Each structure stands twice: as structure tokens, then as C-alpha cells.
């Protein structure tokens with residue numbers, strides 16, 4: 001085959017198109033070279049960066065982003081683990097909306113940002129930074145991660161134009177953030193990207209475990225209750241395993257409860273521990289557990305909890321929890337059993353007395369063979385807690401999980417941390433780190 005000879009065009013329109021294409025290529029290459037990890041990022045842009053464990057900071061970030069976008073052209077929303085030093089350095093304004101979890105820790109989706117602010121220097125001398133730090137004063141390290149982000153931004157030369165700490169989502173603290181945004185010229189919008197709360201009625205409410213005192217949290221409880229909620233006028237909106245029911249109390253407080261049943265049902269089930277403080281029932285738990293089935297209405301909505309979705313892969317499932325943690329474990333186990341995955345439940349309560357209604361379902365699942373193993377720990381009866389079972393059954397647990405196994409943990413923070421430490425001893429740090437990195441370890445602590 002002979003090739004046609006190469007000929008230069010003498011049409012000026014062709015030359016103009018070619019020059020335009022070269023200029024575009026040079027512009028895109030320059031932008032990419034400045035920010036290779038993320039694609040083009042223009043200088044002068046505004047970023048909303050969020051770090052969230054259970055989704056509240058994420059919702060607030062979406063609302064803030066929505067509000068800013070109405071006034072600014074170049075506004076971008078990032079989860080904290082996606083931002084890099086070049087992205088931050090190129091921004092003109094940054095709004096960090098971050099919560100604190102564990103004991104003063106960064107949320108799981110902010111581990112990269114946490115490492116970056118400990119290790120890296122980024123020139124923020126031309127950047128305006130605002131920080132909305134979510135936390136809870138009942139924890140000793142109140143808003144610790146938000147404070148770390150603010151201190152780092154200051155060290156990097158940023159101008160801090162707003163810093164708000166929020167105690168337990170207090171409406172007055174959130175109003176302060178709204179004031180800052182309004183002052184900067186970003187008006188509030190009636191329409192928000194976050195689903196609004198609606199009215200639900202309490203269809204049933206039954207006590208399934210007795211009153212008790214928990215020494216680790218110093219909390220007295222008036223028992224554990226199983227509830228079913230049905231939205232007014234229709235079926236509940238879609239949700240996914242792991243999601244939460246967010247209750248709004250009449251005085252503006254917000255309380256989250258794990259949804260205990262699988263999606264697709266016409267109702268949302270909850271297990272609620274009725275917390276008592278000096279003889280006064282908790283704001284949320286009192287409202288729910290004093291409900292008169294068929295008559296009581298509450299305001300709430302379903303909220304996504306992306307970090308507690310079913311574990312990845314098809315390996316066996318080890319579910320570990322105590323008390324109201326059963327609510328978080330239950331849909332994960334039901335889902336895994338439906339997929340015929342081998343399941344093992346380690347569950348703790350204070351005493352077996354008065355807990356028949358709670359334990360009956362676990363025992364049924366065990367007898368039916370859906371649960372291959374069921375281990376129960378009753379701390380008041382024999383002093384054994386779930387973490388002791390992990391240590392006792394170390395060899396069996398390692399053999400059951402193999403390399404592909406998954407762990408789902410749900411319950412109070414002290415129990416969760418003790419279980420993670422026990423599992424690290426049994427399986428090794430490498431196994432646990434790998435499981436966390438690949439989504440085979442799912443935790444929901446409260």
C-alpha cells in the first residue's frame with residue numbers, strides 16, 4: 001500500500017482551529033501538572049471539606065455547599081480523605097465542617113487529612129478558613145479534631161474568618177454558623193439538599209430487657225424497648241442497611257437510633273435504651289419509650305450512615321455487640337443469613353432475667369441454622385463481657401474468619417474499643433488494618 005504525501009493546509013481556518021487546540025491542550029496540561037492527584041482545580045475556588053462519622057457534619061456540609069453555590073461559581077464539596085495539599089493550597093476560601101469521634105479522634109473518612117495536618121505544611125497565607133467543629137461536651141476532648149484543624153490552618157498562615165464549636169448539635173451553636181454565612185453574604189435557602197424531618201406514629205413499643213446501671217458510662221437505664229414507627233401517610237422512604245433514624249425532640253434536639261430491620265418493610269424498627277439522668281428520662285429515649293402506640297407522633301427522618309454499610313466480600317460474618325447494639329447488628333446478620341454466609345453472633349446483656357423477648361429471636365436464628373454460633377455474655381451473672389468471649393474463643397474466631405472474614409461491631413464506645421483491642425490480640429494488627437482498609441470491618445459506636 002502506498003501512502004499519500006504529507007501536505008500542509010493553506011486554509012487560515014484550519015490553522016486557527018489547530019492553534020486553538022494546542023492552546024487548550026497547554027492549559028489543561030498546566031492545570032493537571034499543578035494538581036495531578038485530582039484533575040483540574042482552579043485557583044480562587046472555594047472548598048467545603050467535611051469529615052463525618054455518622055453523617056451530621058456531612059449533611060451540614062451539603063447544606064453549606066448548597067448555600068454558597070447560589071452566590072459563588074466555583075464551589076466544590078470534598079470528603080476530607082479526598083483533599084490533597086495542592087487542592088487546599090489552590091483555594092481562596094475553605095470551609096471545614098468536621099466532627100470528632102472516638103476519644104478526640106478524626107472520623108474514619110478523615111484519616112488522610114489528620115495525617116496531613118500532623119505532617120505537612122501547606123501555604124495558606126492567601127486563604128480564608130472557617131471551621132465548624134461538631135462534638136459533645138460529655139466527651140473530655142470536646143471538638144478535638146476541629147480544634148486541630150483550626151490550629152493547623154492558623155499555623156499555615158490562613159486567616160480564620162469563623163470558628164464555631166457545636167455541642168451535641170445545639171440549635172444555638174448551629175445558628176452561630178448560619179450567622180457567619182449570612183454575614184459573608186450567603187443567604188439561607190428554604191430548599192435544602194438534605195431530606196427534611198416528617199411525622200411518624202409509634203405503632204408499637206414493648207420492653208425487652210430490664211432496668212440496669214452501666215458502670216462504664218455511669219448511666220442508669222430503665223430498660224430496653226423495641227419500637228416500630230410508621231410514617232404518616234405512606235411507606236417509609238428507601239433506606240440501606242446501617243442507616244439511622246434521626247429523631248427531633250420538640251425542644252430542637254437530635255437523637256440517632258440504628259434502624260433494626262432490613263429495607264423494604266413498611267415500618268422502621270428501633271431498640272431504644274431508656275436512659276435516666278437523676279430520675280429524668282433522656283430527651284429522645286423518654287419521648288420514644290413513653291409513647292402510646294397508635295396515638296403518639298414523633299418527628300424524624302431516615303439518615304444515611306455510609307460507614308456502617310454491609311461488609312464487602314462474601315466471607316463469614318462475626319457480629320459482636322451488647323444491649324441496644326443489637327439494633328445495629330440485626331439487619332447486617334439478617335442480610336448475611338439471606339446470602340447463606342456463615343454467621344456467628346457474640347452478644348452481651350447484663351442479666352438473662354427479663355430478656356426473653358430480646359434473646360428469643362437470636363436463639364431462633366441459631367436453632368434454624370442461620371446463625372452457626374451464638375455466644376452470650378451476661379456481665380451481672382458471671383462477670384463475662386463480650387470482649388472476654390473474644391479472648392476465650394481466640395483460636396475458633398481466627399479459624400472461622402480466615403482471610404476473607406468480616407466483623408460487624410455495634411454498641412457503646414467503651415465496649416467497642418475493648419472488643420477492637422481483643423480482636424487485635426486474636427487476629428493481629430495486620431489482619432485488622434487490612435480488614436478496615438478493605439471494608440471487612442464495620443463499626444458503629446455511640
Ligand SMILES: Cc1cc2nc3c(=O)[nH]c(=O)nc-3n(C[C@H](O)[C@H](O)[C@H](O)COP(=O)(O)O)c2cc1C
Nearest residue numbers: 052053054055056057099102104135136139142143
Ligand atoms: C463513639 C463516639 C465518640 C465521640 N467522641 C467525641 C469526642 O471525643 N469529642 C467530642 O467533642 N465529641 C465526640 N462525639 C460526639 C460527636 O462528635 C457528635 O455527636 C457529632 O455531632 C457527630 O457528627 P457526625 O455525625 O458528623 O460524625 C462522639 C460521638 C460518638 C458516637
